[in-house]
Amino acid sequence: MIFIIEDDKVMAECIMRACLGYDVRVFSNAIEAMGEISNNIIPELIFLDIMLDGPDGFTFLNELVSYTDTANIPIVIVSSLDFDNVDLSIYGVVGVLNKDTMVPEDIKRYAKEYCGK
């Protein structure tokens, strides 16, 4: 299962389209996503925006790494912010996609790698 946490509905839909064939859940904020994880629904991969309404992406990442059962969920950050030369591996971040330059194949690649189709 893939979680997409993105407050822009159109951008979320674009990511969802690239994940066609996978079980996908979309959340517009971090609280909704955390609520789902609290119900023991652990995704295999999360596409995460950083600038979100309410708690931002980093608050969500800190929350995830503080629990043993969620600390190792692979996270792909999807953002317009510049993360060059920033080490995010401590948060379980396996990739960073820049919204300005990413293409649907980037999403598909991560989905295939971590959700195995």
Add this chain to the structure above:
Amino acid sequence: MDVEVDGILVAAHELKAPLAVLRQLALSFDEMNDTNEHIRSEMVSVSERAIKQVNDLIKVRRLEDGLFEMEPVAVRAVCDAVTRELNYLFKGERKGLFVRYSNRVKLVTANRDLLYSVVYNFLLNAIHYSSAETRAELVVKDYHGMVQVKIRDYGPALPIDVWREMKRGFVRKPTSIAMRPGSSGLGLFIASRFSRYMHAEVGAVRHRDGTSFYINLPISKQMSMFDYDFYN
């Protein structure tokens, strides 16, 4: 912070998100027939160029923080990268691009990203304003102890007031350029800010049949002993 620059930064952030979405939408069209494919390509290309300019505006704000390191930069490699990126646009507009490198000194002191943006903006300007079936020219040469990158277009001449600002070496703010319709002068504004940061000279030459924009870059003395021909 400069109020004008602050305003630009806010506008830039506002513009960037919808542009990124527009680009993603265009890329998400799964099935496009041959008739519509060019529309998708145009949407992607227009939004990518706009995103680049918005990113440049954000960099204008960051200039104040001095975050861009100056280093020895191979000027030809930068020009090659820009022309490669814009090649499709020249082809699409059916305009030619003539490139000539005659500089003996290969390394200049600059910031690669900023120099890339300056050349990119000048070339974009040249594509936009060159008349149909003409060509733009990019020439890199040694110039009075510096290296000059000059981009010439064959279109309407640059208005005298903008030329004066360029001559002073600093465009204070984006202004509408009446004789060059469709332009806000944004590219020139960005180029002049970046050039000033790099201690480079920027300017324009008016011709009867177009305009040349140039940037004169200081030679990298630090690396001169290692200065060899990377390209041959």
